[in-house]
Structures are given as structure tokens and as C-alpha cells.
Amino acid sequence: MGLEGKETSSFMRDFLDRYGGYAVIDGGFATELERHGADLNDPLWSAKCLISSPHLVRRVHLDYLDAGANIILTASYQATLQGFEAKGFSREEGENLLRRSVEIAREAREIYYDRCTKDSSDFMRDERHRRRPILIAASVGSYGAYLADGSEYVGDYGDAVTVKTLKDFHRERVKILVDAGADLIAFETIPNKLETKAYAELLEEGIETPAWFSFSCKDESNVVSGDSIFECATVADSCRQVAAVGVNCTAPRFIHGLISSITKATSKPVLVYPNSGETYIAESNQWVKSSGKAEDDFVPYISKWRDAGASLFGGCCRTTPNTIKGVAGELLGTLPHK
Ligand SMILES: C[S+](C)CC[C@H](N)C(=O)O
Ligand SMILES: N[C@@H](CCS)C(=O)O
Numbered sequence: 001m002g003l004e005g006k007e008t009s010s011f012m013r014d015f016l017d018r019y020g021g022y023a024v025i026d027g028g029f030a031t032e033l034e035r036h037g038a039d040l041n042d043p044l045w046s047a048k049c050l051i052s053s054p055h056l057v058r059r060v061h062l063d064y065l066d067a068g069a070n071i072i073l074t075a076s077y078q079a080t081l082q083g084f085e086a087k088g089f090s091r092e093e094g095e096n097l098l099r100r101s102v103e104i105a106r107e108a109r110e111i112y113y114d115r116c117t118k119d120s121s122d123f124m125r126d127e128r129h130r131r132r133p134i135l136i137a138a139s140v141g142s143y144g145a146y147l148a149d150g151s152e153y154v155g156d157y158g159d160a161v162t163v164k165t166l167k168d169f170h171r172e173r174v175k176i177l178v179d180a181g182a183d184l185i186a187f188e189t190i191p192n193k194l195e196t197k198a199y200a201e202l203l204e205e206g207i208e209t210p211a212w213f214s215f216s217c218k219d220e221s222n223v224v225s226g227d228s229i230f231e232c233a234t235v236a237d238s239c240r241q242v243a244a245v246g247v248n249c250t251a252p253r254f255i256h257g258l259i260s261s262i263t264k265a266t267s268k269p270v271l272v273y274p275n276s277g278e279t280y281i282a283e284s285n286q287w288v289k290s291s292g293k294a295e296d297d298f299v300p301y302i303s304k305w306r307d308a309g310a311s312l313f314g315g316c317c318r319t320t321p322n323t324i325k326g327v328a329g330e331l332l333g334t335l336p337h338k
């Protein structure tokens, strides 16, 4: 890693230093929307709520801030200009919806800070919570997420899809999210090396906002397509704008091994936000139990994952504010009391 790489990763390191060396990412965003009654059976999935119920989006951000998150991800995971156009929205309307995803998260942060100054609960009396810095991460789901058929858990786009196809697909959307004032870009649930390269090349076209690369993985050494996590993390490491590398929407039982592989490829901060360990059935839009652990069972592993080298922790699909409360509690317990 060259000097430039060091400078960019200092964005995340500086942020982590302000809160004892770690950060709490939010939990399953779509999951929490559904718990509030949203029907996400739609090609836009959670992004549908940007149209139908922006108040719910704001509410879910606040749920996670209340639970102790200090990085929240926008509702843009499956929000794409192409997806909005397919629904009959004009280009301009699509751009506005993308911008709104960042604005709503920023509004939630303002409401939260405002509330904190008035709140006198035990949780808020703890300065480490009240004064914590909060980042807005613009979620960018993969091309597979846009396909809305669970492809982000398979990662096979066929031979016709190239790095160029993927760069062209994501370019405008990423620019809009950056211009809307996101603090960083969260490229998440990345299923293969092809899309990793596309994101890296896109950032190198001149985007200066820091990003994280987070992969969905099928075992301890491979992303869902079968490409090696080491190779994918190596691509991430070589990109100056990448401020953290890790895994999300992956079963808790693979996380420890994945952290070991990632730390061999990069010295950038490592993030982990696993799902519940259940398996997604795209046809029915349902989750089924697998051999994984139940929802917030991974909370006791947080300190082990921290020892293995991770420093940002949260949850993905099928985790809730309750999980994040557990994660924040585990981490806070390891901080020196002031
Ligand atoms: C992370 S998966 C559960 C998201 C949903 C998927 N892209 C779909 O629309 O079916
Ligand atoms: N940020 C998205 C990721 C889905 S894999 C969500 O939590 O809904």
C-alpha cells in the first residue's frame, strides 16, 4: 500500500479513533422496514419506501441511531436510475429519489442530535453515546441487487456483462449519492471480483469521497461467486479511495475465517456486518433457517472478531435494532470508563 492509500484510510482510522477504535454500523435496513409493516415485494425492494413511505425510512434510521449505531446506511441499496425508469419515473425523478435517500438519513441524524441534547436517559447520560460522531454511508447495492432475483447471492452475471457494463451501470448513481452529501459510499453485498474491479475503476475516475467495499461470502474463503475473498480484498486494497474492507450479509459462522483472509490482503480497517445466517429464497422473497445461528446470536462473537482484526461491526439482513444494541453494548463494555 502506497502513501496515498495511507492518507485515505486515515479518514476511517481518524473516525475510529474518536470512538475508542471501533464503530457500530446499523443493522438490517429492509428487515426493519418490514417490521414496521412495509411490503417490499417489489423490484425496488427497500428503495420502494423512498417513494411510498419516506417517513418510515427516517424512522428506521432513528431506530438504529437509538440502538447505538454511529454509521447509518441510506435506503439506496436497490435504488437505481434504471430501476426507477422501469417503474415509469423520469430521469429527473429518479435522481431526486436517489438524493432523497441521503437527505432522509441526514435529517434523521439532525433529529437524533437534537433529541440527544434533551434526553436524560441513562443511555444518553453516557457521554460516549451522546457525543458520538455519526457518518452517513450511501448504500450502493450490486448490479445483482438491481436484477431483484437474489443475484447478489450468486454473483454470476454471464459473459455479456463486463467491467465496462458495470461501470456504466453504476456511474451516475454513485455521482448523485456523493453530490447529495454522503460521508462515504458503502459498496455492499459485492458478489464477485468483476464488480469489485468496476467499483475500483469508477472511484479512480475522480471520486474523492471515501468508500468501503463489503463482500457477500459463501464460506470462509470465497465470495458468493466463488472468487477468493483474498483476491477481492487485494483489489480493494489497491484502490486509494477505499477506506475499509469487509463482509456483510454473510452467515456469522464464516466471519472469523474471512477476517483472517482479509487482513492478509490489506491493512485497511476491516468491517463485518453479518446477516442472521438464514438463507434467502428469491422466488418467494422469504428467509429460511439454515445451519446458521439465530438473529442476535453473533453478538457474543464480537470481541473475538475484534481480536481477529475487525474494527467496524453491525448487522445485515434479518438483524434488528436489538442486535445493534447488543453489538454496541459489547463494544462499549470494552472501552475504558471516563
Ligand atoms: C439482500 S437480498 C435479500 C435483496 C433482495 C433482492 N435483491 C431481491 O430483490 O430479491
Ligand atoms: N443495506 C441493505 C443491505 C442489504 S444486503 C439493507 O440492510 O437492507
Ligand SMILES: [Zn+2]
Pocket: 189, 248, 249, 275, 316, 317
Ligand atoms: Zn443483507
